[in-house]
Amino acid sequence: MLRILNDASLSAVVAGFVAVLIGFASSVAIVFQAAQSAGADASIIVSWIMALGFGMGVTCFFLSLWYRSPVITAWSTPGAALLATSLGSISYSEAIGVFVFSGVLVLLTGLSGLFDKIMRLVPLPIACAMLAGVLFKFGLSIFDSMMSDVFLVGVMLITYLVSKRLIPRYAVLFVLASGVVFVLTRSDAHLLSNIPFNLGTPVWVWPEWNISALIGIGLPLYIVTMTAQNIPGVAVMRSSGYHTPVSPLLSWTGFTSIVLAPLGGFAFNLAAITAAICAGDECHKDPKRRYIAGLSAGVFYVLAGLAGTSVVALFSIFPATMISALAGIALLGTIGMNLKTAMMEDTNREAALVTFLVTVSGVSFGGIASAFWGIVFGAICLLVSNIKKK
Template sequence: MQSILKDLSFSAVMAGLVAVLIGFASSVAIIFQAAKAAGADVHITVSWIMALGLGMGLTCFFLSLWYKTPVITAWSTPGAALLATSLGSISYADAIGVFIFAGVLTLLTGVSGVFEKLMRLVPVPIASAMLAGVLFEFGLGIFTSLKSDPYLVATMIATYLVIKLISPRYVVLAVLTVGIVYALARSHGALFTNIPVGLGQFVWVWPQWNLGALLGVGVPLFIVTMTSQNIPGVTVMRSSRYNTPVSPLISWTGLTSIVLAPLGGFAFNLAAITAAICSGDDCHKDPKRRYIAGLSAGIFYTAAGLAGTSVVALFSAFPQAMVAAVAGIALLGTIAMNLKSAMSDDMCREPALVTFLVTASGVSFFGVASAFWGIILGGIFLLAFKLFKR
């Protein structure tokens, strides 16, 4: 406790809060769609939010505390999108079986160490280019949201510029504060009215085992989560120069998925977007003190999960343009750092560019996301350059 109090910083705590805000506000609608596709009623949907919040909160807090690095976990947003289009023909109990099966595959991948060995084969410039491609859309979101809500976003951009020059550590907090105050003033204080107050309630459903669903939905859920979430998540950690062992982290997310699946915790993984917010210089200049952001995110995620529908409604009240602008501004430094790393090596420059473009394009083949194909194609280009440019 003494070491935590010594390392505590306001900027790191706020980085954790911003990560939770963006994590919920940016994709909670997809969770609702996935729950609806699974046949969940209102009570079960609330249980999903609670289980997901609790799972992310506990893993963020305890893994960050154990490794003294900002370990940020998340629900699988691509996995939720997959479920929203794939669960219509099976029962809810079958869906629970699918979640547990995908969690078991994740646990086995972590325990075996296969994932960490594969990640070590990816050159740093290629990995950095892939991460920059993943985050690129969020950077663009600052300016696409400027078109939809010009006065709000322009005020936030101006705040970013001023505070970045005066006190960079508090730039994200300042931008978030200005955005909330502006939105409140514009709505004459009505932004947070009609927010339901109260805790949710867990709903436990025992799984059923449908072989067709396990293979047809469970395996794709596992693949999408590993390629779209865990690969970028590990890259964020490595780009921030954290050498935290990956296999135990993957194992714990898989185990958490297994335990919380009957309550609606369909898939947990390492975060990329929110992890980048908690591991950059804006969180804290000292990398050894950034784990406080992980502890903070864990506390806020747990609180958000227990509050259930109240917190979801609260996050949903924020203007989408504000959320997009905060996310993009919080990630500008990380995007710049990874682009620099990707283009620093002459031999890797063009392969890294290919990786960046493929990843940023968002193309998907066989249900596997662009981050995976960016690494594959960039690796092929790099191998060809090394073989034929000697």
């Protein structure tokens, strides 16, 4: 406890809070759609939010504490999108069975150690190029949002540029504060009073097994979680200098998915976007003290889960343009650093560029996300280049 207090910093705590804010606000609507597709009523949807918040909070906190690095977990956003379009034909109990099955596959992947070995074979420039491609759209979202709300985003961007010059460690904090103040000053003064402040109740539902659903939905859920979430998540850690063993992290996220699936915890995985916020220089200059952001995110995730509907209502106050701009601004430094690392060496530059372009393109073959194919195409390009030289 004494070491945690000594390592704690306001910038790291803010980074954890921003990660939770962006993680919830940017995709909670997709989780709602997935739950409704499964046939969930209002009480069960609240149970989903509670299970997801608790699962992410516990894994963030204890994994970050154990490995002394910012290990940030998240729900599977592409997994939620998949479920929103796939669960309509099965019962809710069978949907729970799908969640458990996918969690078992992730757990087995972690226990086997195979994923860790594969990721060690990926050259750092390729991994950085893939991560830059994943994050690139968030950088663009700053100016896409400016088209819709030029004054709000303009204030946030100017705040970032000034605070980055004067007090860089707290730049994201001032950006967040400026956005909140701007939204509240131009909105109804009684906006906050309309938010319900109550705790939700978890709803446990036992799984049922439908072989067709396990293969047709559970297996794709596992694949998109691994390719679109865990691969970029590992790339974030590697590009930030953290060589935390991946297999135990996957094992714990898979185990958490199995345990919390009956409550609505459909899929947990390593985060990429929010992890980049907690692993960058803006969090703390000393990489050894950035694990505080993981502890902070864990606490805020648990609080968000316990608050249930109150948190969802609170996040709904902030416009989508503010959330998009905040995410993009918070990730500017990470995008630039990864592009620099990816393109630094002449020998790897072309392969890294191919990786970046394929990832940005969003191509999907066989239902597998572009992040995976970016690495595949980049590795092939690098292999051919090395053969030609020899």
